[in-house]
Amino acid sequence: MRCILLNPGPVSISDGVRKAAVSDDLCHREPEYFTLQDRVRSGLLKVYALDPAEWTAILLGGSGTTALEAMLSSLAPRDARLLVVENGVYGERISRIAEIHGLDYSTVDHEWTDAIDFDRVEKALVQGAFTHVAAVHHETTTGRLNDVKWLAGLCEQYGAELLLDAVSSFGAEDVPFESPALAACAATANKCLHGIPGLCFAVCRKSAMQKAVDPPRSLYLHLPLWAAKQDQQGTPFTPPVNSLLALNKALAELAQQGGWRARHAQYTNLAGQVRRELSRHGVQPLLSVGESSCVLNAYRLPQGKTYETVHDGLKHRGFVIYAGQGSLVAEMFRISTMGDIGPYDMERLLASLSSVFSA
Numbered sequence: 001m002r003c004i005l006l007n008p009g010p011v012s013i014s015d016g017v018r019k020a021a022v023s024d025d026l027c028h029r030e031p032e033y034f035t036l037q038d039r040v041r042s043g044l045l046k047v048y049a050l051d052p053a054e055w056t057a058i059l060l061g062g063s064g065t066t067a068l069e070a071m072l073s074s075l076a077p078r079d080a081r082l083l084v085v086e087n088g089v090y091g092e093r094i095s096r097i098a099e100i101h102g103l104d105y106s107t108v109d110h111e112w113t114d115a116i117d118f119d120r121v122e123k124a125l126v127q128g129a130f131t132h133v134a135a136v137h138h139e140t141t142t143g144r145l146n147d148v149k150w151l152a153g154l155c156e157q158y159g160a161e162l163l164l165d166a167v168s169s170f171g172a173e174d175v176p177f178e179s180p181a182l183a184a185c186a187a188t189a190n191k192c193l194h195g196i197p198g199l200c201f202a203v204c205r206k207s208a209m210q211k212a213v214d215p216p217r218s219l220y221l222h223l224p225l226w227a228a229k230q231d232q233q234g235t236p237f238t239p240p241v242n243s244l245l246a247l248n249k250a251l252a253e254l255a256q257q258g259g260w261r262a263r264h265a266q267y268t269n270l271a272g273q274v275r276r277e278l279s280r281h282g283v284q285p286l287l288s289v290g291e292s293s294c295v296l297n298a299y300r301l302p303q304g305k306t307y308e309t310v311h312d313g314l315k316h317r318g319f320v321i322y323a324g325q326g327s328l329v330a331e332m333f334r335i336s337t338m339g340d341i342g343p344y345d346m347e348r349l350l351a352s353l354s355s356v357f358s359a
């Protein structure tokens with residue numbers, strides 16, 4: 001039985017992506033690799049129809065956090081003042097990265113279950129002379145889709161550049177690239193894009209790259225180094241070649257399937273089916289549909305059920321779900337419907353949810 005991953009990445013991949021990942025032995029100093037690298041970089045820009053004269057996609061080896069740390073440590077110059085908006089684990093991770101790299105930063109923090117309080121953000125922007133704002137688009141902790149369009153509007157108004165964690169939204173949600181305040185976003189191959197782990201990337205405005213920190217704060221994480229080498233058909237370090245092969249195929253499949261808007265519709269449909277099935281068994285979502293991403297939804301554990309019984313019951317039937325984080329660990333579970341999930345998988349999932357929650 002094929003095991004379906006309903007955790008927020010890595011996701012269940014298609015057979016095409018699986019085959020592509022092991023299709024060729026490629027040396028990363030040969031022209032075949034550079035053709036692949038060029039194709040993946042331009043494919044990433046095409047997902048949101050970004051103009052290559054204005055934007056660049058920079059690939060690097062590592063998990064989503066690598067791209068985030070690279071974006072923050074590269075694009076905040078030494079005189080930057082950074083405002084971090086936190087309403088979950090990943091917003092707090094941005095602050096941790098800022099702390100480690102010695103950035104001058106402040107936070108507007110929230111309870112993990114809260115929406116961003118834009119009055120507080122605006123007050124901070126009025127008082128703080130911030131040059132940069134960092135925030136999470138889809139806060140995977142709770143499944144909340146933060147209103148980053150609004151945030152980008154505030155950044156425009158106060159002359160700050162927005163650095164976005166789009167790790168669990170790139171490829172399925174509307175990233176506000178049209179805002180001149182958006183300087184860059186960080187993401188990964190193995191969430192909404194349906195690639196395999198090992199490869200992450202930052203999509204950066206070229207104008208923001210020109211203002212990158214100099215001298216670098218890090219050798220490996222310095223985006224201008226990766227960008228310069230990749231622009232000249234090179235690579236500074238050994239890239240995750242197989243993850244590029246897989247992402248190249250995954251991007252082609254995304255385009256064939258109708259692009260990010262079609263994927264958004266697909267995820268919305270699947271998440272809705274899960275919501276309705278759980279609601280039949282009295283399982284309540286943590287957030288309303290309007291507050292949630294299409295990617296992942298969090299649910300309250302019903303009375304008398306522990307996470308372990310729910311998890312084990314579903315795993316036994318071939319589905320891997322995800323626990324809550326931090327203080328939410330005892331109260332909730334999460335189900336993502338990213339990945340290559342077909343109608344037959346959904347039928348089995350709904351039946352499995354029914355057996356686990358009616359037992």
Ligand SMILES: *Cc1c(COP(=O)(O)O)cnc(C)c1O
Nearest residue numbers: 063064065090138140165167168
């Ligand atoms: C998955 C995720 C990350 C990065 O996690 P990694 O384990 O480093 O891949 C960062 N931010 C968000 C919002 C995420 O969902």
